[in-house]
Amino acid sequence: MFTDSPQKIGTDHLARDAFLYVRQSSLRQVMENTESTQRQYGLRERAVALGWPRERIHVIDSDLGRSGAKADHRDGFQYLVTEVALGHAGIVLGLEVSRLARNNADWHRLIELAALSHTLILDEDGIYDPAHFNDRLLLGLKGTMSEAELHVLNARLQGGIRNKARRGELELALPIGLVYDAEGVVALEPDRQIQGSVRLLFETFREGGSATSVVKRFAQEGLLFPRRIRRGVGKGEVLWGPLNHSRVLQILHNPRYAGAFVYGRTRSGRTAELRPTTLKVPRESWEVLIPDAHVGYLTWEEYERNQTTLKQNATGFGSIARGSTPREGVALLQGRVVCGRCGARMRVRYQQVAGRLEPYYQCAEAAVRRAAALCQSIRGQAIDEAISALLLETVAPAALEVALAVQEEIAARIAQAEELRQAQLERARYEAELARRRYLAVDPANRLVADALEADWNDKLRHLDALEREHEHQRQADQGLLSEEARQQILGLAKDFRRVWNDPATVPLERKRMVALLIEDATLIKEQDIRIHVRFRGGRTTSLTVNRPQSMALVRKTRSEVVEALDRLLETHTDREAAVALNERGYRNWQGQSFTPKKVSLVRRTYGLKSRFERLRARGLLTGEEMAHRLGVSTTTVHTLGRTGLLPRHLYGSPVRCLYEPIDPTLFLKGKGGRRPRPPALITVPSSAQETV
Numbered sequence: 001m002f003t004d005s006p007q008k009i010g011t012d013h014l015a016r017d018a019f020l021y022v023r024q025s026s027l028r029q030v031m032e033n034t035e036s037t038q039r040q041y042g043l044r045e046r047a048v049a050l051g052w053p054r055e056r057i058h059v060i061d062s063d064l065g066r067s068g069a070k071a072d073h074r075d076g077f078q079y080l081v082t083e084v085a086l087g088h089a090g091i092v093l094g095l096e097v098s099r100l101a102r103n104n105a106d107w108h109r110l111i112e113l114a115a116l117s118h119t120l121i122l123d124e125d126g127i128y129d130p131a132h133f134n135d136r137l138l139l140g141l142k143g144t145m146s147e148a149e150l151h152v153l154n155a156r157l158q159g160g161i162r163n164k165a166r167r168g169e170l171e172l173a174l175p176i177g178l179v180y181d182a183e184g185v186v187a188l189e190p191d192r193q194i195q196g197s198v199r200l201l202f203e204t205f206r207e208g209g210s211a212t213s214v215v216k217r218f219a220q221e222g223l224l225f226p227r228r229i230r231r232g233v234g235k236g237e238v239l240w241g242p243l244n245h246s247r248v249l250q251i252l253h254n255p256r257y258a259g260a261f262v263y264g265r266t267r268s269g270r271t272a273e274l275r276p277t278t279l280k281v282p283r284e285s286w287e288v289l290i291p292d293a294h295v296g297y298l299t300w301e302e303y304e305r306n307q308t309t310l311k312q313n314a315t316g317f318g319s320i321a322r323g324s325t326p327r328e329g330v331a332l333l334q335g336r337v338v339c340g341r342c343g344a345r346m347r348v349r350y351q352q353v354a355g356r357l358e359p360y361y362q363c364a365e366a367a368v369r370r371a372a373a374l375c376q377s378i379r380g381q382a383i384d385e386a387i388s389a390l391l392l393e394t395v396a397p398a399a400l401e402v403a404l405a406v407q408e409e410i411a412a413r414i415a416q417a418e419e420l421r422q423a424q425l426e427r428a429r430y431e432a433e434l435a436r437r438r439y440l441a442v443d444p445a446n447r448l449v450a451d452a453l454e455a456d457w458n459d460k461l462r463h464l465d466a467l468e469r470e471h472e473h474q475r476q477a478d479q480g481l482l483s484e485e486a487r488q489q490i491l492g493l494a495k496d497f498r499r500v501w502n503d504p505a506t507v508p509l510e511r512k513r514m515v516a517l518l519i520e521d522a523t524l525i526k527e528q529d530i531r532i533h534v535r536f537r538g539g540r541t542t543s544l545t546v547n548r549p550q551s552m553a554l555v556r557k558t559r560s561e562v563v564e565a566l567d568r569l570l571e572t573h574t575d576r577e578a579a580v581a582l583n584e585r586g587y588r589n590w591q592g593q594s595f596t597p598k599k600v601s602l603v604r605r606t607y608g609l610k611s612r613f614e615r616l617r618a619r620g621l622l623t624g625e626e627m628a629h630r631l632g633v634s635t636t637t638v639h640t641l642g643r644t645g646l647l648p649r650h651l652y653g654s655p656v657r658c659l660y661e662p663i664d665p666t667l668f669l670k671g672k673g674g675r676r677p678r679p680p681a682l683i684t685v686p687s688s689a690q691e692t693v
């Protein structure tokens with residue numbers, strides 16, 4: 001179809017302005033050369049030829065975001081759409097008109113508007129009148145084609161990257177500790193200090209099993225960790241700073257340290273506010289993963305193990321991973337206790353008892369998840385003791401080897417830290433020397449520069465001095481650890497696992513590490529006794545039974561003389577009176593506090609002492625109700641008789657309570673017609689009840 005028909009141009013078109021749209025997308029410019037710009041401006045000549053005066057042809061440069069005629073800062077395409085909608089445009093010119101818009105929707109909107117306002121569209125192929133169906137169809141197709149072309153272009157570009165990535169040849173930014181050598185092959189960082197720091201990080205994780213242990217060690221030993229500036233000022237330089245937790249995790253999670261080539265660990269997405277963001281891609285969806293693609297700091301197997309460890313360490317709310325990392329605290333079985341009732345993992349809770357923390361193994365799974373009652377809670381001490389005994393008898397012969405290995409490990413660690421610190425020192429010396437040379441090289445007359453350089457030199461010297469002193473200090477501390485005395489101590493202890501285990505200097509964490517090496521888990525069931533099923537690493541199992549621990553009141557032992565004194569006092573005193581009497585005599589409870597009625601009652605019940613009431617009852621005294629029942633009168637009558645002295649009774653305590661002496665009802669003659677009982681002359685009190693207290 002011949003579209004370049006001048007017949008399409010009417011006088012009403014010519015009466016309006018022409019708009020030349022020049023679009024310079026960077027993607028296009030990559031593909032084409034600047035020639036296209038010339039072609040775009042060449043269209044202006046076409047418009048002139050078709051009858052538009054030169055001064056009424058407006059050039060809209062979308063990159064500049066303003067029209068050629070007006071210095072307007074609106075977006076070029078927006079401006080064009082507005083002009084078309086307002087009917088100011090007689091014709092729109094563009095090199096490939098479909099590329100006017102950024103996307104197909106914009107393009108179709110422009111066609112619609114152009115049809116409504118009878119605006120023509122012109123490109124190198126011809127003139128279109130969007131009001132005509134055929135032309136509109138053609139323009140729509142052109143838009144679709146151009147979008148498809150962009151897509152293909154993009155895919156080709158991405159595809160190139162992906163293909164390269166699939167072969168493991170794509171050069172991606174490397175993490176610290178790895179570099180590209182001259183041939184573009186991944187190599188270990190040649191800088192010994194950087195390489196050593198990265199190695200130390202992985203080794204410490206191997207020993208400590210947690211990112212926190214790595215951070216702690218670097219902090220304790222005053223070691224810094226390198227970071228390479230990726231962009232901006234000082235790009236490529238290495239900065240040294242304290243190591244933090246997230247950095248350790250980042251490094252441990254990075255598969256490149258294991259020598260694997262990976263592509264597609266992250267992808268870009270958008271947040272709810274449509275801001276661009278980077279999303280993590282789960283491991284099974286990584287586009288490319290080539291293990292053993294280059295050198296690394298650890299094996300792929302170890303990398304996988306580390307991932308599992310890290311996953312287990314991430315103990316979130318309500319979930320306790322199997323055999324999680326040993327932490328501070330004395331509970332031996334922390335992280336490896338299973339509830340024998342419901343199968344959930346039990347937690348450790350500590351409770352303050354007599355000034356020290358007592359561990360409790362608790363199954364709080366139901367309590368936490370469903371707000372139900374605590375499944376079971378067991379005092380840890382007896383269980384830990386049983387486990388200790390079990391370990392002592394099971395593994396004692398292996399102890400020597402363990403202790404020697406520990407000794408060797410300490411020595412190795414110290415040597416390693418020493419080496420790194422030496423490197424740190426060397427760097428500081430080099431920097432100081434560099435500053436000195438810079439200072440000497442400058443013309444002394446150039447005061448401004450010379451002063452700054454001198455200050456820099458002084459600064460470096462101060463830094464070096466501080467570092468040297470710190471180094472010396474650390475070295476001496478390390479020597480202490482490795483002193484002959486300490487060695488002898490360790491070797492001596494090694495002869496006896498029992499002593500190593502029981503030595504107060506062995507911190508709970510170390511004991512727990514030993515437990516972690518030996519025991520997979522222990523299942524606890526609290527019944528009449530506490531049963532412990534121990535599963536050793538390697539599958540062997542053993543069952544133990546431990547007596548249920550005594551109640552806390554017994555544990556919190558009251559001195560026996562206090563208990564005896566209380567026993568005597570209770571013959572004549574109520575709890576309240578006994579508390580006063582005990583305090584007067586200077587007795588105190590197990591916590592060194594004075595007694596209250598409540599505390600007396602607690603001690604009394606704990607030691608099975610009878611209360612004043614129980615003692616009186618044991619002597620046969622009756623309550624008002626019992627007396628009333630025996631005499632066949634109302635309780636009120638009994639109390640009235642008691643008050644008037646007709647019924648012998650025993651008063652005690654405050655508020656005052658009373659118990660009645662048991663009398664023989666036959667002796668108590670009841671008056672006829674419910675009258676009051678006969679006078680006391682007829683009442684005889686049995687001799688047994690007469691002895692008063």
Ligand SMILES: [Zn+2]
Pocket residue numbers: 339340341342343344363365375376
């Ligand atoms: Zn449970």
